[in-house]
Amino acid sequence: MREKATYLLGALGALVMISNLHTIFVGLPDDALQGMIFRIIFIHVPADLVADLFFTIALVTSVLFLARKNFIYDSITVACIEVATMLILVNLVTGSIWGRNQWGVWWTWDLRLTTQLMKFVLYMSYLVVRPAIAEPTQKATMSAIIAIFAYADVPLVWMAIRLPNVRTNHPSPVLGNGKMAAVYNAPFGMGMLALLLIGSALVLLRLHQETSQREIDSLRRELHAA
Amino acid sequence: MLAVAAERVWKYFGDYPALRGANLEVEAGSCMALLGRNGAGKTTLLRIFAGLSNPTKGEVRIAGTVGYLGHGIGVYDDLSAFENLTLFGQLQGVADPAKAADEALERVGLTRVKDGMAREFSRGMRQRLAVARAFLHLPDILLLDEPFTSLDDKAIAVLQSLLEAALAGGSTIIMSTHQIREAMELATHVAMLERGLVVHTGPQNPEMLADPAWLYRTYGEKQ
Amino acid sequence: MLAVAAERVWKYFGDYPALRGANLEVEAGSCMALLGRNGAGKTTLLRIFAGLSNPTKGEVRIAGTVGYLGHGIGVYDDLSAFENLTLFGQLQGVADPAKAADEALERVGLTRVKDGMAREFSRGMRQRLAVARAFLHLPDILLLDEPFTSLDDKAIAVLQSLLEAALAGGSTIIMSTHQIREAMELATHVAMLERGLVVHTGPQNPEMLADPAWLYRTYGEKQ
Amino acid sequence: MTHGFRTAYAIARKDLRTELRTKESLNAAASFAVVILVLFSFAFPLERDEFYAISGGLLWLVYSFAGALIVNRGFARELPNDCLDVLIASRAPGWAIFLGKAVAAFLLLLIVEFICLPVFGLFYNIRWTDSFGSLVLVIVLATWGITVVGTAFSAVTVNVRVRELMLPVLLYPMIIPLLIGAMEATTVLLSGEAMAGDNLYSLQLLVVFDVIYTALALYLIDYVLVV
Amino acid sequence: MTHGFRTAYAIARKDLRTELRTKESLNAAASFAVVILVLFSFAFPLERDEFYAISGGLLWLVYSFAGALIVNRGFARELPNDCLDVLIASRAPGWAIFLGKAVAAFLLLLIVEFICLPVFGLFYNIRWTDSFGSLVLVIVLATWGITVVGTAFSAVTVNVRVRELMLPVLLYPMIIPLLIGAMEATTVLLSGEAMAGDNLYSLQLLVVFDVIYTALALYLIDYVLVV
């Protein structure tokens, strides 16, 4: 039942995504300045925003784990962080492609790009350190602490194009300040929805795997402790 | 009066319950030998009493100050015996750490080498220093995890006499051990753990002294 | 026939002589209990026999293959029981490591969990795996350093029966220990080390069984 | 509270005393730092003027490497003989244990940094004496940030099997914002500019970083120490 | 001799298998390398052309840091449960144990290096595909040098209390000649020049270094393992 709901959610997300891709490629004209490539924004930005949402959930569940010591919070945390880190990778890759097209280089070291890359690396190191801790309570506790510490980078990325006087090549904010043409609002919203649905399906899937893995582990331990 | 009480204490390591609702009550002034097979949960319970680990469920009450001596001796190799003891005195909030350190060294007979580095001590001397450290603040409750392991007959005798003195001074002792014979020379009570449960508690009796396996045979799981 | 012989063996750690010309001869097929106070040099001597340490002076003769079981169990936590044993089979140059591993697992009763990672094993199972590893190539000589430490009665019984089987199969055993009682159930001979010298060797006798302290009282240093 | 600060003082004193007795991490960090400086000068065959542009970066790379070595010892120093258990079992509050260790690591790292500074100036022909006061301020702020995060992660990783691998993996990404601030401020100072106007940005970054992470660490340490 | 090589093979296989199972040092070294790349880029805000001039230096600094992490695990992997004792007590000759561990570390480091290479190319906008063949040769030669020296020192420091401090302090100064050769060769290759004439010098340096240190390590390892 739970599994079916998960797949349904994923399928729904894929549908929205496909129909939105259709809208974007067929329904929208090329951008006056950037031409065809601007369409990447409908993946590039939602990928990061959805990822940040999952990181925020992970922050909350990390705090909850420390307070309540319930392993379900740890499972949610790790599921969210895995999926969000993947979405950050999507943001980095699409941004990189966009950058290659617009700036002529794949990468440049400014505050926005660097902090975003650091977000990726930070949460990667969360995923790297986790398996090295054997005892599950300890693993969950230390992971929660790392997730809390790591979250500090999320607002930093956000501020990196919003503070005055930072050296960055990245476009300044266009969302929520009317700088984006109104026709783009709908496909942008659909892009958000699609990634949100797909992301949630993946999180639920990982959550399911994580809990059943813990059950298997404990059965095996009982067997071996006999 | 109870010195230590555990009420339905559970401790999970992941999904594995090392303690499954253990109950234990230790009278003030008694010496409790905590027995049980490998993996029964002795160390886990002692660490919870010492505040080194939080129980997952259940309640633990400790009436008084605690001294802990685990597998490691818990002193710094690069400090002298005296420096080690004054440091722990400060941590414990002892009023006059230097004086307490001197007295503790006197008690275990290390006054002569008080300025020697711990790393240069022989096994027996290190053990004495560890005991001095655990006894420094004259704790009400002493928690010892397998204190006799790897000690020779002489070192065991020294440790036993130190523990006897502490008992005589009114301390409560809880010690886990597999060396039942050595433990029984001190123990007033025994508790037996099995798979995370306390399956027997009671005063020491002559059978236990004569035949260490008696306890396991009588209260242990049928194999 | 001698299985192991040490002739005037000295071992210095820096300026400190842990062994000061120790002589020891162990007959093939016998089980020698190596006794002595903390720091007497038991571990040092066993490590020299095992080839883990070179004597500073003196000569050591070993007639046959050696299996060693020290304080650590000597298996890899991240390999399965079977992988561990085949690895050591390969290192020892055993003809058919997989077969030898299966047989060894059978002997110690771990066949059921042969694909389990060593890290997940309980204390007793780890100990069995360690014994399987040390016995894998059916060595002529088994060197054991405090094999009974921290084991419960059941685990001790298992270990003793494994050692008995090895003895019956013609192996020579040398083991150091402070748990004289457990050792005496197997030992055919005893040797006593004191400050780096072997001060007594001889066959086991009834006094030792009845009163473990007898040996120290009779041959040990006057205190 | 007073007991806490007394504990912190006792622990800092103990760490400094054992360290100054054996000089293990001091020697290691200092010689490591010098080796890195040499390596860099080989790796980057630049002109003197170009060096000024990257001087802050260079210096803080070296400092953060040395810092990783020093904080790595932090809680690891308590592992032999299970001393950490004894610390926790004593009445000492977790934040006091943490504070003591962080202060000790901070002072040790400062020592290493002030040993390296003249060596650095010499190798790369860089004048660092002109704006010494502001430089000290930057160094102190950034070093505290490194040690507070590093000591916290040294507690997190103390029971991890491959501690010496995991600590740098966690530490560096976490302190990058701090290092960016420190690098910029240092480059500005070494290039002879004053610490004013826009340049104050990086100082603010350092302060914010220090405050946030110190608060987080002091607050969370109890969860780390007793599981 | 055959038994020796079989032993070396068994040990290398064991090391690789446990490592690929836990991925501890692989993950750690790879993410560490990426972090260092980021740090460098921030520390050295240079123009694209200038980057070409220091590209070899940058790459080998990163590789040597990752290498230190990987070789550090070499003999340290044998410490839990006293496995090293068992290895030595088996009939396995010392040189075979060493060879097995060095080969495993070599392969692991190569994996990390070839993960980093494209990342490096991407971040610094450096083309590394043009002279890929020669680059592989340089990488293989220098990596073997790093792992052979590193594994030897990992054996030397395995029983030292502050192993994780001492290994880098010993390792880096020893491999400086090797790194200089590798840096020069790599910069030449990445700048599009051919590996010929004078440029062959650095390759020769690598070969000589490898041969000398491999011979030394294989010969001396017995003295290190059994004291």
Ligand code: HEM
């Ligand atoms: C690898 C390079 C890049 C990275 C890591 C990156 C990262 C991000 C992130 C994290 C966001 C969402 C957070 C926020 O809105 O503050 C974002 C938004 C955005 N990105 Fe990028 N980006 C990259 C390249 C580019 C390029 C080349 C362009 C276009 C020339 C671009 C255009 C945008 C736009 C227009 C937004 C929406 C801004 C807003 O209103 O918030 N990005 N980028």
Ligand SMILES: Nc1ncnc2c1ncn2[C@@H]1O[C@H](COP(=O)(O)OP(=O)(O)OP(=O)(O)O)[C@@H](O)[C@H]1O
């Ligand atoms: N940190 C840990 N992580 C996972 N499991 C643990 C941990 N500590 C203990 N356990 C498990 O909990 C159970 C009880 O362990 P504990 O050490 O308390 O037993 P014990 O009675 O002290 O045994 P022994 O006599 O061998 O010392 C064992 O099965 C053990 O494997």
Ligand SMILES: Nc1ncnc2c1ncn2[C@@H]1O[C@H](COP(=O)(O)OP(=O)(O)OP(=O)(O)O)[C@@H](O)[C@H]1O
């Ligand atoms: N690696 C070493 N470095 C310095 N001294 C050592 C070393 N190993 C042993 N010693 C010293 O050599 C002496 C003999 O040690 P050894 O471990 O052989 O004694 P033992 O008889 O096994 O004692 P125990 O019963 O405590 O295990 C001791 O004084 C010890 O401190």
Ligand SMILES: [Mg+2]
């Ligand atoms: Mg125990």
Ligand SMILES: [Mg+2]
């Ligand atoms: Mg010994």
